[in-house]
Amino acid sequence: MRRAADGAGRGAATGSTPRGGGVTGEDRPVVARATSQGPWLFGVRHHGPGSARSVRAALDAVQPRAVLIEGPPEADELAHLAADLEMRPPVALLAHATDDPGRSAFWPFAEFSPEWVALRWALDHGVPVHFIDLPAAHTLALRAADDLATGKAGKAGRGDDGENGTTGRAGEEEERPPGPDGPPDADADASADAGGEPRRPHPEALRVDPLAVLAEAAGYDDPERWWEDVVEHRGGTGAGTEDDAGETALASFHALGEAMGALREEFGDGGHARDLVREAHMRVRLKAARKEHGDSVAVVCGAWHVPALARRTTLAADRALLKGLPKVRTGLTWVPWTHRRLARAGGYGAGIASPGWYGHLFSAPDRPVERWLTRVAGLLREEGRQVSSAHVIEAVRLAEALATLRGRPLAGLTETTDAVRSVLCEGSDVPLALIEDRLTVGDVLGEVPAAAPAVPLQRDLERLQRSLRFKPEAADREIDLDLRKENDAARSRLLHRLRLLRVDWGAPTVSRGGTGTFRESWRLSWQPELAVRVAEAGVWGTTVASAATARARSDATSAGQLADITALAELCLRAELSDALPEVMRALADRAALDTDVGHLAQALPALVRSVRYGDVRGTDTASLAEVAAGLAERIFVGLPPACTGLDTDGAQELRHRIEAVHTAVGLLADTAAARVDGAGLRERWRVVLRAIADRETAPGLVRGRAVRLLLDEGTLDEEAVARRMGLALSPGTPPPDAAAWVEGFLGGAAGGGMLLVHDERLRQLLDVWLASVPAPAFTDVLPLLRRTFSAYETGIRRTLGELVRRGRPSAGDPAAGGGTLPGAPADGFGAGLDLERAEAVSEALRHLLGDLAQVGAVDGGAG
Template sequence: MGSAHGGAGSGPWILGVRHHGPGSARAVRAALDAQRPRAVLIEGPPEADALVALAADEEMRPPVALLAHVVDEPGRSAFWPFAEFSPEWVAVNWALEHGVPVRFIDLPAAHSLAMRAEEEKEEEREREKEGPAGWEGESGAEGEPGAGGQSGDGGEPGDGGEPGAAGGPGAEGGPAADPDAESAADPDAEPAADPSAEVLRVDPIAVLAETAGYDDPERWWEDVVEYRGQTADALAPFAALAEAMGALREVYGAGGHDRDLVREAYMRLQMRVAAKEFGPEYAVVCGAWHVPALREKTTVTADRALLKGLPKAKVDMTWVPWTHRRLARASGYGAGIDSPGWYAHLFAAPDRPVERWLTKVAGLLRDEDRLVSSAHVIEAVRLAETLAVMRGRPLPGLSETTDAVRAVFCDGSDVPLSLIHDRLIVGDVLGEVPSAAPAVPLQRDLTRIQKSLRLKPEALERELELDLRQANDAERSRLLHRLRLLGIGWGEPAAATRGSTGTFRESWRLRWEPELSVRVAEAGIWGTTVLGAATAKAESDAVGAAALADVTALAERCLLAALPDALPVVMRVLADRAALDADVGHLAQALPALVRSLRYGDVRGTDTGALTEVAAGLAERVFVGLAPACAGLDADGAAEMRTHVDAVHGAVGLLDDERHAKATGPDTAGATATDTAATLPPSATDGIRPRWYTVLHTLGTRDTVPGVIRGRAVRLLLDEGELSQDEAGRLMGLALSVGTPPAEAAAWIDGFVGGGSGGMLLVHDERLLGLVDAWLTSVPATAFTDVLPLLRRTFSAYEPGVRRTLGELVRRGPAAQPAATAAVGVPGFADALDEERAAAVLPVVRLLLGLDASPEDSDALAEAAG
């Protein structure tokens, strides 16, 4: 078929490379400059031939990737990433610069995607037969769907069709390593009878590195390729690597990947086509693992036989932005590398790379307010060079520069190194693709909106604060909410950083990941515009929602995303579900989200009239069914219902305020509900608060209701001023009476004073504190251990200052309290310190403080306690 190297006119030239290797990239350019082939063939999907010219577009900025997806199933997709330092990218640009035809010759994505779908089905059947222990899985193969066939699963294919090595930096085009393997196979060991049975644990670069006496495969590759200067014979490095790969394939064959044989057969056929069209003077750029197979002499009939009967799917292909972070092996990419940012630097700065790198590191640390001077940089360069000499390396590598940075810039600390690794060694560079690149209509509309809103996708996560009173910020918010509804998670809501709780502010965390391009393609089935797609998706979700709470949450999302056409459909489904759902818990769970949505009307300019009426009807149904639903609940059910009671209480307040606001108009903005009610006719003041208070009275006084709910109802009435202090004290006294089981009384206390604000209530109302203390001291010892966990949970939620104040009040006793409180005469309070009880804790205190049991220590502790 041809040699891997030769003089001018002795092609074809098969250039075996390491994907994403800057040394390989420079060597490819040197070889192409030397041989001047008439055509360049590149390992990659032939469907990309129509897109290759876009690589020279001035808007194209690597890293980028070819994205192929099944037309009818966009989620089944594959990526072929390219960085500026990828040999294939260099070959493409060389061909375009010199007007030389360039073609991709790997197995078409139409076949590889369809084959992967069948393999997944077969693997699923095998797993069902053998169980989880019977399947080991494999890393994603380049140019094919990754594990699971979903681009978003982190198993996307590599950049050129090569089985990547997940177990080491070799990813050079060797057999895929088992993701669970921790070391390379022993190159001196006798091969197994069936080498393919164990090849999943082999990384060819790791094998070659170990043979050369290197523990670190990445370091071996850098020494023999990346840090070596150009040789006189531009083809010599490819000949040496081809020879090494030939020896490996003699041992491991196809590496256990039968699909490699199919791909290589297809590539050989394409090479024959190129030979007829251009003669032997053409170059092939492929993963080095394939070189021996492409040089193998086979017949056309044999190659075609391997391709017979391959499944096929209809696919679309385009360019999409990629990131350095997704080129890293840590992302799960089979052909990934450890340090994309470092390799990009080596490729862009072939002269004085160490000095330039350390200057870049110094700039990053200065931006983070660390003191790094020019003298630090000079000293770090000297140290890195000295380390390289001591370690016998031709040039300081990443390990030497990192050690120098740690010692000189970071004072021996590894903490700043994590920042350097994240920002520089890996990096957050996000590529760009030309507007002329094919895209689904939804992607084009999204790109147009992003430009108009000045909201550029970025790989680095950033915070975005929005003021919804500003037109541009409001549009940004609608876009992000619409995308979330479509499953395109570009932005995630975050807690506001400015301390504002108003509905006019939003905070987002934005980060664009390459997989989002697939999500956009998937969402394209809903429409050609973001607004239209989000509307159709919301309507579909409403009809298919399983629970009432899902529909109310969807109504809230429709308001946030400003989908007026979808809201009527959602409201109709909501009304139907609410009318049929008899579960009070479901109704109570749905009401808060629905009422929250009413707040968005003012700031977002959305009409919420229909929502108000549906929410009011939902609240009435909750009022009717809540008390019967609370009867006979166990502890878990009571705790859950308590949260519903709290949520409904907050929702009722918002809903009543909203109805008053709609009845009174804007002129009464800022007035209290009571003030407003005084100016309205009776029909307008018939709010839902009074009816809710009646429900709470019922819950607080009915014996069949669990204690935690009764206590909570009493507390809510007390806070709203619907219950006097004396009446609350009376109900507490009944709940904590001798006839009440201790566990039920403890639950009542949890409901009444549980939560952050319960402690302040006891601080300011010492009569209630006395009742709690009286009950606590009267609990029998046999029951105390049962109620202690609940009480501990209740009081541990208080702020430390509140707990300290309550302790002081208990210590002081009724003498320091108002006369009315002192008259209660509850146990646990005394006129003076009980020295006998206080002395009982001294041994424990001495043990904790490590003090000797001397009389002086005891006197000192007693004095401190007094």
């Protein structure tokens, strides 16, 4: 193993061809030697710029008559689109089951992916190109069978990634450790050799990471660093003539193939039983290509598969492994991909940690470190940091020195990052995080030509995006929409309709420009899996409007709770789906008439009232909505006081939030629908309900305190009435925990509780007296409740309250106590008295200043 790793390193670094372990035989593929006639097996790492350069150099050297690429064969009909001028990687092949679009698989390609380079080389040279991996029809069916067998069907967060693709439901990938081609499934307990005889895998073969094994054998503790040293920074760089570059690339592929052969001899299938089936299909396609094109065939596949493709097998044995595989009807297309989704942090198991860095290595013609650090300096300058050319020069020197000390052939990402942190960022990790996000990973979003197949809904969405000048972007960005402007209103409609279709391109956020109903704020981010969501939504209609309407009608019929229907009605109004609204309203009226749970009614009312309000803003007739909302409010008024009895702590907290929401909703309903409902009467009846709750002894203290506070804010109760209720709630006969809950309800929640205590001396005194009278054993139970209440106040308010409490209760002559200020008593906000000794220290300076000011005033007066 050590010999294989060293051979791979020497072959990649120097272009020499190691001895031993080579594949021989007249009818067997060879692993990249220029003197051979083929076929040639080029083992690569997916998304590796060094592998991509080597593939290009090797193809130029051998000039094959056909190119075979690891990927779904159904994509052969789409291969020509890679040469379209509108195609901009990163992109991905998307395969989905036609009867279940959510069951899908991606095969991503970046500009620096070896498969993409091979595909473009074949198209540019007019050479036939074919994909040879297991068909997507089988891949999706096998994944569905696995989920069914393990009970994981439809389970959130479950996905599966294969060699160069991810399968599973959209957005349900999980991270896997990377290998040269991303380790596939390890579901099986047993594997089989090429002849199909089952055998137990090596004990260490479960989830084998080939790079980690080779790196360890070569004396590296980091497989990524080993791969960069032997491939990305050395192999296939094309130094010297084109022939030299080709020979170097072929030698590196030969050495890597021998290393993988040693691994396969030691670990078998590495715990990835399904590889045997995939490799059998690849061999079948390879034999078919050799029959059609002769031996001049080049194969670009994951390095892990090279020994299996070079093995001598019969066609009958390979077809026996493929017999009886399940399959489903599939559809394929190209979709845009992003650098973030290529990153391992994005969940793609065969991904890379730094796609932006790898893209730079592939595109930089020379001096990659200098060019990279120049880009970093440009980004920091754009962000307002002072970075000069001298900083860049010193950073380059430091990166090269670190690479020399660490024995690396070229400064890698680790060395450049250390140099950037030390020189350009002055030791700070804050700007380094910006560089990691913008450059190391990047937010590049690919583009796909209009000729690519797509469902009609996708075409309509693209048309709307063009007409609204609303281009998708991979990076998160926030936008503010003014609904009084036609284009902004149309954008808002589109985003709300997509939310109905579960295509979450945008998420509503709190508006930064104000709280008016004419403004909306959104956070936008287009992710590749949204293409699957659009395909899934295509079953509802051919346009965004028709699909959203059909989905809204279906959701209204299947909604489980009243609050779901009211939220749906609000969304329909914002999306302006007038055709769906009548059906939603019928479902709302039916469900509201049958639902007797006051909690459900209180939960549903706010969204319904917002619908009335937004209907007025958008010019929609909401008379029926206002009537339903008023009827709902009346039922809440009747049922709410009895519902306040017998609640535990969690129930009281929930009811308190419901009361706050209903209070806001009643105010909005009374103001916005005054012409359709008795606004004044509605508001007055709600005040009666709040008063009944405030005086209900069986209600929790938290709820009673909140009701009193709402009445105080409304002006229904004056300060004297509030002080009386507070005195009763905090009387010695009330258990301290109940009293603390009343205080939390009265002072917590909405803003203003702290300011009320700052300015109302009587309430503050009452609270202070009660707190001082709490017995020591009960104080331990009361303290957490009070800390939770007062911790919500701003720091300045807490400091002011502490100062007022430290000063003590008002004197007899305090205005708050009904008398005048006592002589010598401090004014509010000042200390206890004047320190004459400290004042004398500045009196001389004050006399000079006042004298100078008096002289200036006299001069000005004379001039006047």
